[in-house]
Amino acid sequence: MWGMPTLSDVRLCSFYNKTNLNPFPFIIYIMHALSKFLFMCLAAVSVNPLVKSAAPALVEGRIVLTAEDSAKGKIIRAKGGKLIGVTLDRSCESNFDKARNAHIEWVPGRPLPAGWWHGVIESNFTGGYVNRDISIQLTGGLKPSVYVASNYLHVAKGEPQRFEFWIHSAAPSESVRIVPRGDLWRWNRTWPISRITLEQVTPASLPASAAITLELPVSTDGAVALPFSLPTGNWTLGGYMGKAGEAVVQGEEGLPIPLSLELDRWKKKRVYSTPFHIRSPLKDVQIVTKNLFSSVLLKHKATRESKPYPSEGTLMVTVDPAKSESETLVLYGTGEAGPLPAFPQVPLGYKNVVLTSWDDGKPTDLRCAQILVKHGYRPTFLLNGSSPALAFMDKLEAMGAEVGSHAYTHTALGTLSPRRALENAASMRLLLENKLGHPVISFSYPDGYSPAQDEEGDYVFRAVRDAGYWIARTQITREQTVADVEEPLLMRSIGLYGSGNKMLVAAWPRFREKEAGVFYLKGHSWQIGKSDAQWDKFEKFVAQFANNPGSWYPTNGEFALWLWAQKNIKISGKTRGADSMVVQLERPWLHPWLAARCPLSLKMPAGVHSVKWRGQILPVVDGRVDLVWAE
Numbered sequence: 117m118w119g120m121p122t123l124s125d126v127r128l129c130s131f132y133n134k135t136n137l138n139p140f141p142f143i144i145y146i147m148h149a150l151s152k153f154l155f156m157c158l159a160a161v162s163v164n165p166l167v168k169s170a171a172p173a174l175v176e177g178r179i180v181l182t183a184e185d186s187a188k189g190k191i192i193r194a195k196g197g198k199l200i201g202v203t204l205d206r207s208c209e210s211n212f213d214k215a216r217n218a219h220i221e222w223v224p225g226r227p228l229p230a231g232w233w234h235g236v237i238e239s240n241f242t243g244g245y246v247n248r249d250i251s252i253q254l255t256g257g258l259k260p261s262v263y264v265a266s267n268y269l270h271v272a273k274g275e276p277q278r279f280e281f282w283i284h285s286a287a288p289s290e291s292v293r294i295v296p297r298g299d300l301w302r303w304n305r306t307w308p309i310s311r312i313t314l315e316q317v318t319p320a321s322l323p324a325s326a327a328i329t330l331e332l333p334v335s336t337d338g339a340v341a342l343p344f345s346l347p348t349g350n351w352t353l354g355g356y357m358g359k360a361g362e363a364v365v366q367g368e369e370g371l372p373i374p375l376s377l378e379l380d381r382w383k384k385k386r387v388y389s390t391p392f393h394i395r396s397p398l399k400d401v402q403i404v405t406k407n408l409f410s411s412v413l414l415k416h417k418a419t420r421e422s423k424p425y426p427s428e429g430t431l432m433v434t435v436d437p438a439k440s441e442s443e444t445l446v447l448y449g450t451g452e453a454g455p456l457p458a459f460p461q462v463p464l465g466y467k468n469v470v471l472t473s474w475d476d477g478k479p480t481d482l483r484c485a486q487i488l489v490k491h492g493y494r495p496t497f498l499l500n501g502s503s504p505a506l507a508f509m510d511k512l513e514a515m516g517a518e519v520g521s522h523a524y525t526h527t528a529l530g531t532l533s534p535r536r537a538l539e540n541a542a543s544m545r546l547l548l549e550n551k552l553g554h555p556v557i558s559f560s561y562p563d564g565y566s567p568a569q570d571e572e573g574d575y576v577f578r579a580v581r582d583a584g585y586w587i588a589r590t591q592i593t594r595e596q597t598v599a600d601v602e603e604p605l606l607m608r609s610i611g612l613y614g615s616g617n618k619m620l621v622a623a624w625p626r627f628r629e630k631e632a633g634v635f636y637l638k639g640h641s642w643q644i645g646k647s648d649a650q651w652d653k654f655e656k657f658v659a660q661f662a663n664n665p666g667s668w669y670p671t672n673g674e675f676a677l678w679l680w681a682q683k684n685i686k687i688s689g690k691t692r693g694a695d696s697m698v699v700q701l702e703r704p705w706l707h708p709w710l711a712a713r714c715p716l717s718l719k720m721p722a723g724v725h726s727v728k729w730r731g732q733i734l735p736v737v738d739g740r741v742d743l744v745w746a747e
């Protein structure tokens with residue numbers, strides 16, 4: 117925050133003053149538009165920066181772009197009038213393209229030549245939190261840009277701020293831009309920039325701590341000529357694609373890493389990039405698919421040693437395949453060599469499954485849980501290492517909700533090294549298990565699931581699997597059934613809010629008809645709102661999918677246990693009598709806390725009227741028995 121800034125800049129931003137035109141009669145609307153038009157003309161004549169200042173120029177390989185010389189954006193000054201910088205605001209939207217092409221721009225007298233640029237962005241901003249969700253972009257060729265937030269090295273509070281980067285462009289650039297990464301609402305308080313300096317410097321090598329973007333041509337045989345072996349760490353490879361394809365990257369040591377470059381599902385043709393991690397200097401980039409790109413963008417994330425994640429204690433053993441457990445089940449009413457008992461798709465006589473999970477562990481989780489539980493849901497809450505919900509986990513569990521992990525820090529796992537990604541996922545499990553005293557098996561990917569490759573494949577998925585989770589929620593929205601949940605660590609879901617509400621309402625009738633369908637509603641309790649009216653609206657919304665007689669409402673972990681039971685409990689015939697059959701059930705050792713929560717429903721062969729299970733006679737109801745195989 118910059119404390120009561122004086123807005124010295126009118127430019128075009130006043131043109132966008134919020135005005136709700138709906139209630140106005142037509143004539144007032146016309147008058148309003150006219151007055152706005154007149155104001156715009158006045159503003160354009162008096163303070164348009166393109167009129168008042170000379171275009172910045174490249175002098176001896178160096179160009180300095182100041183806040184005052186920028187087109188669009190809002191100039192921020194401190195109380196005494198000292199310039200803090202220029203930030204993104206609504207004046208950065210172009211009239212027709214709105215947010216998509218929003219930018220602050222500097223247009224030099226002549227285009228900047230292609231080649232290497234070493235850049236420094238400075239800010240006189242000395243406050244606390246500020247949004248750096250912005251990129252600096254050269255506008256030539258593939259518009260090579262460097263994303264500030266993920267590369268920024270934080271300076272002490274009170275220090276002037278700066279950001280350093282390297283860009284190699286393959287084509288001359290008409291201008292230099294600052295572009296927002298996210299939506300309009302993120303523009304509040306974007307980092308104010310006082311000055312950008314670009315220098316033509318050709319490096320002989322670059323360190324892993326550098327933020328680098330290279331645009332490089334691709335030769336007809338698919339080879340990309342690198343200027344030198346590029347630093348280790350996290351990279352993305354991408355380009356302007358009209359079709360899907362394959363590429364291979366390789367370090368000076370180790371195995372080649374195959375990369376698949378997929379088309380964006382919605383925007384078919386566009387700049388698409390795929391992340392990878394290279395542990396020895398990157399020496400080869402080969403585009404395997406013919407004519408996929410004429411040039412590519414390679415982006416390197418500045419590598420810094422992040423603080424290690426807590427690792428006190430050991431993760432709980434959930435399953436031990438070396439130890440086997442067995443039980444016998446006596447079936448009465450059949451002695452024939454008929455079929456064995458079998459698993460239904462959905463346990464407990466239900467037709468389908470409703471899952472719900474809530475990320476980030478905010479204080480509002482408690483109220484959210486109360487509403488969901490009241491309506492018969494069994495929600496799962498997924499927490500980070502600093503989540504306020506850590507303080508009331510016991511209350512959530514006492515309500516029948518489940519507590520799971522959203523990684524220790526809310527960092528997209530693919531932006532970390534493979535080692536840190538695993539540590540981040542495992543640390544949170546460790547923290548929760550230490551506090552809760554029982555295994556934690558549910559997870560949701562921070563920032564959603566987005567694969568990243570290393571020599572062994574997708575290390576984002578591997579981190580979650582190797583940290584010992586059984587089920588993990590993604591943001592992939594395709595509908596699914598119990599049978600096509602091939603990988604519980606990639607559960608699909610539909611998010612509340614945004615377009616999600618409509619999707620959920622549309623999916624519900626289809627889901628109810630579908631045999632063994634899975635309806636997965638995910639959300640963030642902080643999105644619900646602050647007012648009681650907003651909470652009432654939320655309650656009404658979730659109530660429409662609640663208490664459906666044919667639906668099973670398990671927690672994420674219980675659903676994972678059911679999937680596990682179907683695959684891992686082996687049923688075999690043992691001995692057949694005149695009017696009975698003894699069946700053996702076998703499974704790997706399962707942690708007792710999990711075993712007590714693992715559903716075990718079995719469809720009985722025709723004619724079986726009752727069973728004997730652990731000394732008890734149980735009737736067969738609707739062709740099924742529901743057992744508990746635990747201490």
Ligand SMILES: [Zn+2]
Nearest residue numbers: 475476562563
């Ligand atoms: Zn989250």
